Amino acid sequence: MDLIELKNIKKVYDPESNEPTLALDGITFNIKKGEFVAIMGPSGSGKSTLLHVLGFLDLPTSGEYWFDGKLLSQYSKDEIAAVRNKKMGFIFQAFNLLSRTSVLENVKLPLLYSDVPESKWDKMAQDAIEAVGLTHRINHDSSQLSGGEKQRAAIARALINDPQVIFADEPTGNLDSKSGQIVMEIIRKLNEEMGHTIILVTHETYTAEHAQRILTIKDGKLESDKKVERRRSFGEFLK
Amino acid sequence: MxxxxxxxxxxxxxxxxxxxxxxxxxxxxxxxxxxxxxxxxxxxxxxxxxxxxQGIGSKTIAVVPGRQPNGISGAMSTLTDSLKNNDLTALRNKNNVPHAANVMPIVFSSQTIIYENNSYQATIFGATDFFAEIFDINPAEGRIFTQDEVNGYSDVVVIGSKVKDELFGASDALGQKIKIKGRNFKVIGILGKKGQSTFVNFDQAAIIPYTTVQQYLLGIKYFNRIIVEADAEANIDSTVQDIQSTLRNSHNITDPTKDDFYVETQAQAMxxxxxxxxxxxxxxxxxxxxxxxxxxxxxxxxxxxxxxxxxxxxxxxxxxxxxxxxxxxxxxxxxxxxxxxxxxxxxxxxxxxxxxxxxxxxxxxxxxxxxxxxxxxxxxxxxxxxxxxxxxxxxxxxxxxxxxxxxxxxxx
Structure with missing residues (x-):
């Protein structure tokens, strides 16, 4: 069953101005539940805009976006927030952890906006932190962590509500290759062992090759949609 | 959330x-x-x-001459000489004001007091012997004047602490003669330091029998106030009415809006x-x-x-x-x-x-x-x-x- 279905999605910035920018120019594709998809493209190609639209962070100008069997335009504002909270997880290039806040509190953040009773929060956060192997750092302030640890804390935060899909926007972009490898291993585990749908935006081919399928965007159009013939194995990062 | x-x-x-x-x-x-x-x-x-x-006594009623001031024009038209001796007599008559325990006229003025080379501008306060009770002040030295001295136009004075300090310094004042408007007064009492009371600063006052003040110092026949003390707090309202009808009667006033006096109670003041x-x-x-x-x-x-x-x-x-x-x-x-x-x-x-x-x-x-x-x-x-x-x-x-x-x- 398709989790995500895009039909002729267009996104225009500044539509009223003399030079409107066409960021997405009629994108159509489907993503099944449990798939690991990478979105590639040069900078300015529209891949980030596409991720924002997919992640309910931005609205398309036209076209149909079906998420989990329901048309985007039929979600109310609060429902959109609720979908972001419960069905989606976000991993950002810049980590976006709250400073002066412990790993535990950072990971708990999405629960604040959920209907999960507060008594369960600590256990859920501990489990998520364990899943990314950061238990020994649980009470550390986020600013004391290394880049890789920060991204793992961010992954734990994305995991905590057991979302259907995790969006990762250049998750290794700010990391050295070793930390990047660890992060990508965790993301693959989420997909292969826990069954999360992963949508990964990257401009690095070797990162994209962790995915089962690569969508290439250029000038706001879907240029190619290929299955990855030979997926990158875990060891290959360490050259 | x-x-x-x-x-x-x-x-x-x-x-x-x-x-x-x-x-x-x-x-x-x-x-x-x-x-x-x-x-x-x-x-x-x-x-x-x-x-x-409240220290003055919640049973105290003040009768003020003139019309009750209503803005500036009202204040201008006040008559200051409307309370006279016959009013005092009428108010003291138990048939007129049955609940009046005490009735005391007051005259006041500001005069220079001289002792030897010293002089002091004091508040001259003409009253009866009842003033000590009403204002709750008692002399630290000496005594207050008696009713006989009031009736006899005696030249006696009770002075406030500041007056004493200014005129006599550290030396003894009791029994000395001070001069007010060229007339000699014998100091019979000195008040303790009291500070500013509600209406009068008694430290700066010289208290003299009202008869003497009227006759010899000011040459007037009227009073600045008449203080009436009711016998009980419960009787204040009826006493106020008695005072009003008594004075209207003695002033031949039939229309209450034409009153040439008004009555203040402590309750109103408070x-x-x-x-x-x-x-x-x-x-x-x-x-x-x-x-x-x-x-x-x-x-x-x-x-x-x-x-x-x-x-x-x-x-x-x-x-x-x-x-x-x-x-x-x-x-x-x-x-x-x-x-x-x-x-x-x-x-x-x-x-x-x-x-x-x-x-x-x-x-x-x-x-x-x-x-x-x-x-x-x-x-x-x-x-x-x-x-x-x-x-x-x-x-x-x-x-x-x-x-x-x-x-x-x-x-x-």
Whole structure:
């Protein structure tokens, strides 16, 4: 069953101005539940805009976006927030952890906006932190962590509500290759062992090759949609 | 959303910017401190004045010559010589005013008193021997004059402590002769230091039998006041009516609006004083409230800066599922916490300073002042400061809530 279905999605910035920018120019594709998809493209190609639209962070100008069997335009504002909270997880290039806040509190953040009773929060956060192997750092302030640890804390935060899909926007972009490898291993585990749908935006081919399928965007159009013939194995990062 | 947890988050957010938070609430702290002080000291002042009025005796009724002043034109038309000796006699008649325990005429004037080479401008207070009881003053040395001395136009005087100090210094005054308008008076009593009483500063007064003052010092036949003391508080209203009908009768007045005198009771005076001090207190509190307004604008300013600084955080929270309302609540709470903490500090500081002031007034200036704990002001202060936070926080908070998550996440 398709989790995500895009039909002729267009996104225009500044539509009223003399030079409107066409960021997405009629994108159509489907993503099944449990798939690991990478979105590639040069900078300015529209891949980030596409991720924002997919992640309910931005609205398309036209076209149909079906998420989990329901048309985007039929979600109310609060429902959109609720979908972001419960069905989606976000991993950002810049980590976006709250400073002066412990790993535990950072990971708990999405629960604040959920209907999960507060008594369960600590256990859920501990489990998520364990899943990314950061238990020994649980009470550390986020600013004391290394880049890789920060991204793992961010992954734990994305995991905590057991979302259907995790969006990762250049998750290794700010990391050295070793930390990047660890992060990508965790993301693959989420997909292969826990069954999360992963949508990964990257401009690095070797990162994209962790995915089962690569969508290439250029000038706001879907240029190619290929299955990855030979997926990158875990060891290959360490050259 | 969990309110308690949001509250905790907001407190953490403020805690992370401690010195800024402290500076931000300074305006609120000062405003609330000022309001609490004004309210507390205002209440204290009112209690002091009221207790002094009560000290004169709540059974006391004053008859004032002239029309009751109604604005400036009313004051101009007052007749000052309408209370005469026959009125005194009529009021002393038990058939006319059955509940009058005592009736005392008063004349006053300001005159220079001379002793040897010293002179002093004193308040000459002409009364009967009853004055000591009515004003609750007793001589520290000597005695007060007797009824016989009043009836006999005696040249005797009881002087206040300041008059004694100015004229005699450290030397003995009792039995000495002082000169007023060329006439010699024998000092028979000296009052202890009393300070400013409600109407007269007895320290600066010379009290002489009213008969003597009328006859020899002023050459007048009328009184400035007639004081009537009712035999019981319950009889004050009926006594006031008796006084009015007696005087109308003796002045041949049939129309009460044409009265050439009016009657003041302590209850009226107390009510008047309460009204005046309340208005003054409210006025001062309103002035102090302006600083709250300034403080509120400061809060708004800092919150706006904070919202801009935390754009990324706002974006993140929205990406993680926060609704506009969640963000609005979060920032409103921060503002309200800031101002209510400011309010609490202000209340404590205000109480502290009022207490210190009361202590100084009582122990250094020897006023019968009592520290008053302004419960209403405290509740009001806390409510107002929180309200300031909500009112001035709503604009920055709505700015925060309006931010789109991608704009916010893109913000560097």
């Amino acid at each position: 969990k309110f308690a947890y949001t509250l905790k988050t907001a407190v953490n957010g403020l805690n992370a910017r401690k010195s800024r938070s402290v500076l931000t609430i300074l305006g609120i702290v000062i405003g609330i401190t000022a309001i609490i002080m004004v309210m507390s000291l205002g209440e204290g002042a009112q209690n002091l004045i009221l207790s002094q009025i 009510q008047m004083v309460s009204t005046i001090t309340n208005v003054m207190t409210l006025f001062l509190a309103a002035v102090a409230a302006i600083s709250l307004l300034v403080g509120g604008v400061g809060i708004m300013n800092i919150m706006l800066v904070s919202v801009t600084e935390r754009t990324r955080e706002i974006g993140l929270r929205k990406a993680l599922g926060a609704t506009d309302k969640d963000i609005l609540t979060h920032f409103l709470l921060e503002a309200a916490i800031l101002t209510s903490v400011g309010g609490i500090i202000g209340i404590m500081l205000g109480l502290f300073f009022s207490f210190i002031t009361s202590f100084i007034l009582t122990n250094v200036l020897n006023l019968a002042w009592s520290f008053s704990f302004p419960v209403l002001a405290i509740i009001l202060g806390l409510g107002v400061s929180t309200l300031v936070g909500l009112v001035f926080g709503i604009y920055p908070a709505s700015q925060a809530a309006k931010k789109s998550p991608i704009e916010a996440l893109r913000y560097e």
